[in-house]
Amino acid sequence: MNLLTDAEAVKLFPSLQNLILIRDAGWKFLPIDDPGDPNAELDAARVWSNGWRDCIRVRxxxxxxxxxxCxxxxxxxxxxxxxxxxxTLAEVVHQLLALPAPGMRLAPTLAIGTAPKLWTP
Structure with a gap:
């Protein structure tokens, strides 16, 4: 099985460059439950200290x-x-990467809504 380099993958699918950017910034991608599902979404997150999380969902x-x-x-x-x-993927990735780190001046802190509470057994 031959694996593509990042450069080869981006040459075939240019939008992958945006996913490489967040991967290189420390983001972790979550497994896709059913890769054959045409409605499958790609999720990734960056975990900061003190409960802060940056998240992306890509359809x-x-x-x-x-x-x-938070x-x-x-x-x-x-x-x-x-x-x-x-x-678009490019717009959202660039906006996420431009956000100041939590705790920094101008970092957003005011709640604008609540996220769904995760069920835990």
């Missing part, structure tokens, strides 16, 4: 959603969304 190169959420230490409270953008 295709023209449909992506980026979030910054997951409270209190397991009974829902995570809060402090930043949200949708658009």
């Amino acid at each position: 295709d190169e023209t449909d992506a959603l980026g979030l910054r959420i 997951v409270p230490a209190d397991q009974h409270s829902a995570p809060t969304i402090v930043w949200e953008r949708s658009g």
Whole structure:
């Protein structure tokens, strides 16, 4: 099995460059439950300290959603969304990478909504 280099993959599929950018910035990609599902989405996250998370969900190169959420230490409270953008993969990736790190001046902190509370057994 021959694996493509990043450069070879980007030559075949230019939008992959955006995923390489976030991978190289420390993001982790989540496994896709059913890769054969035509509605499968690609999810990735970057975990910061103190409960902050940057997240992206990609349906295709023209449909992506980026979030910054704060997951409270209190397991009974829902995570809060402090930043949200949708658009093309390239737009959302560049906006996420331009966000100041949590705790930095101008980093978003005001809750604009709540994220779904994850069920835990």
